[in-house]
Amino acid sequence: MAVREAGSLWRGDAEGADRLLRELRARWRSASLAAGWRFPSDWGLPEVDEVCLSVVSGADPTTALDGLGRARARSGAGLDETLTDLAALHAVLEGTTGRRAAVDATPAPLLRAVALAWADAAMGEFGAVAATENLTGLATPEYLRVRLGEVYRAGRRSGTAPADTHVLIVVTVDLSRTAGWPRLMAMALVGDVLxxxxxxxxxxxxxGPSVAAVLAERGRGLAERAARTRALIAERFEVDSALRVLRRPELRVERLPCSEDAAQAMVDGLGRA
Structure with a gap:
């Protein structure tokens, strides 16, 4: 099977292993985007690197694929998109990237591992809307959706437009220049600052993997706090040598739309941007 054959590429030296990991990751990403992955910025997850490591070292990829399926569900990727991404990896390993990645051509054990993990995570998120995300200590997107619903219901009762009382402050970190542990550390620092x-x-x-948000009431001092947030994140990135390559975070204030449905759609879009 192609996943096991890739293990023959392993050379046992750190430099060679790192090169193989980068090459596999880049080829997989290109194939996935070509197959229809919709949001390029959210493709790269720490779990992607774990899958690449298992492939290059010749280890059983089941555990890594389980983690990837769960991570894709938590980040908002649909099952079809997740399985197509897996098919793109399989196409890379089989040397068939000239053709569109075919889910049906992917070995059933790999499909099963990813699909079951995705479904398990998706159902878990559905049943725990007030959960906290472990890495950052921030609430999950599902909890923010619940809070938005409360804000809009309160607005309807009082006759006040939520756009006049609240804003959504969005922090986006460009993680394209880093991978693995530094990506995790960057978002953990963002959570600490917020x-x-x-x-x-x-x-x-x-x-999302590189996006955090604050639902805040309008008021004096909000602009100053937003500016302080951006400065503190950049300052803490500069302290860590592994994070100095990152650009200053993007921070913007989003006006809430008129309807609750539009606000929920906006949250979904921000997480996949």
Whole structure:
């Protein structure tokens, strides 16, 4: 099977292994985008690197694929998109990337591992809408959706437009220049800064692998706190040598739309941007 054959590429030296990992990751990403992955910025997850490592070293990829399936579900990727991504990896390993990645051509054990993990994570998120994301300590996107619903219901009762009372502050970190542990550390630092600056009852949530958001009330000092957030994140990235390559985070204030449905759609879009 192609996944096991890739293990013959392993050379046992750190430099060779690192090169093989980068090459496999780049080829997989290109094949996945060509197969229809919709949001290039959210493709790269730490679990992708784990899968690449298992392939290059010749290890059984089942555990790594289980982690990838769960991570894809948590990040908002649909099952069809997740399985097509897996098919892209299989096409790379089989040397058939000249043709469209075919899910039906992917070995059943790999499909089963990813599909079951994706479904398990998706159902778990559905049943725990108020959960906290472990890495950042911020709330999940599902919890933010619940809070948005409460804001819109309160607005309807009081006759006030949520756009006049609340804003969504969105922090986006460009993680394209790093991989593995530094990616995790970057978002953990973002979570720390948000909790430090917005400590007055605001709703803090992680929306995607490189996106976090704050649902805050409009008021004096909001612009200053937003600017402080951006400066603190950049400052903490500079302290860590592995994170100095990152660009300054993008921070913007999003006006809430008129309808709750539009607000929920906006959260979905921000998480996949």
């Amino acid at each position: 909790r430090e600056v917005f400590d007055g009852g605001e709703s803090l949530a992680v929306l």
